[in-house]
Amino acid sequence: MTTPRLPRQACPGLHTDTETEDSVQALRRILAATDSAAQGGQVELRGMRLAAALHIDTLEVMKVRREPAARETADSIDSAVETLAAQRVAFGAIPCIRRPRFVTSIRYGTPHKAIVERAHEMNADLTLVAAHGEGLMADLRTRRDNSELLRRTRCPVVLVNASASFPYRRILIPTDFSEGSMAAARVALMLAPAAQITFLHVFQLDDEDLMRELGVTADVIASERLRCARSARQALDTFMAGVGVGSRIATCVVERGQPVRVIQRYAEQLGADLIAIGRGNRSRLHELFLGSVAQRLVDQSTSDLLVASQVAGDDWDDRPAA
Known part of the structure; x- marks a missing residue:
């Protein structure tokens, strides 16, 4: 019995170019943050490339130091300052139609707390961090x-996992049709106006194992799978209508299977350099599970991973200016 799978289809844009361009202008402030344990370099470069391409207002490159300021040596402080100065020079060499404000900073404390606090202070529209650390213990931290x-x-977060030598060219947007997925899709479209887009929905037939145990025939199960696939495709069309893809042509895929495995397979097949997933306001257990899924996706692919929440989607243009 074959797995029902709707063929890939080109989905025409459902919103105007003007709407898409207005959305891109909403991306105004980017925070690129690393600490001593993280693999830096690509995070800062990705931030610089996005800043240059999207005409944002402010790019801040922040170094988070785990050691208290009182325990820092003069050499380590000088090294951090020199690194930030070199990045400022590197950014100056990247062609920009309108050069944004470039800010460098150093903070002390627990990295995730420092990053959350600074992103809130500057009303960041996007935070970039490294997906991995240098060495085993640093990677675990x-x-x-x-x-x-x-x-x-x-704030939407990009876990930088891929080389930042090129702009995003191929984006995979898995969706469960939630508001979090909608927010992630909108941010992904902002980040790469010229990229190839693939929307993916992975479904599972509820109680399929129970149906087999009860003796339901293979034909009936196959029919139910096909019904679910068609229903999912209709939901995917509705989802795209709410995202605003402009005049761009996007590929739409509906497939049955285990979500993380299917996402990983499509990311590899497409050569995706960015995967965009959403999250909602749910329990701590769900958020811990999300962190595990996010790490699995970056561990088993060469793609950057964008994670956005429904808060970003709902309040995107309502936040005060920095």
């Missing part, structure tokens, strides 16, 4: 910090 960051922040 970075994973823990990222999990807490995703749980606590109200």
Whole structure:
């Protein structure tokens, strides 16, 4: 018995170019933050490329130091300052139509707390952090910090996992049709106005195992799978109507299976350099599970991962200016 799978289809844009361009202008402030444990370099470069391409107002590159300021040596402080100065020079070499304000800063404390606080202070529209740390212990600390960051922040976060040498060219947007998924899709479209977009919905037939145990025939199960697939495709069309893809052509896929595995497979097949997922305002257990799923996706792919919440989608244009 074959798995029902609706073929890939090109979904025409359902909103005007003007609407899409207005949405891009809403991305005004980016915070690129790393600590001593994280793999830096690509985070800052990704922030610089986004700042140059999207004509934002402010890019802040922040170094978080886990050691208290009183315990910092003069050499370590000088090293951090020199690194930030070099990044300022590097940003100056990137062509920009309208050069944004470039800010560098150093903060002390627990990374996820410092990042959440600074993102809130500057009303950041996007936070960039490293997906991995340098070495085993540093990587474990970075994973823990990222999990807490995703749980606590109200700002969309990109876990930088891929090379930032090029703009985002292929984006995979898995959706469960939630408001969080809608927010993630909108932010992803803002980040890469020229990228190829694939929308993916993965469904599972409820009680399929129970149906087999009760002796339901294979034909009936296959019919139910097809019904679910068609219903999901209708929901995907409605979802896209709410996202605002402009005149861009997006590929739409509906497939049955285990969500994380299917997402990983499509990310590899497409060569996606960004995966965008959403989260809602749910329990701490759900948020911890989200952190685990996010880490699995960055561990088993070469893509950056964008995580956005419904808060970002609802309040995107209502926050005060910095």
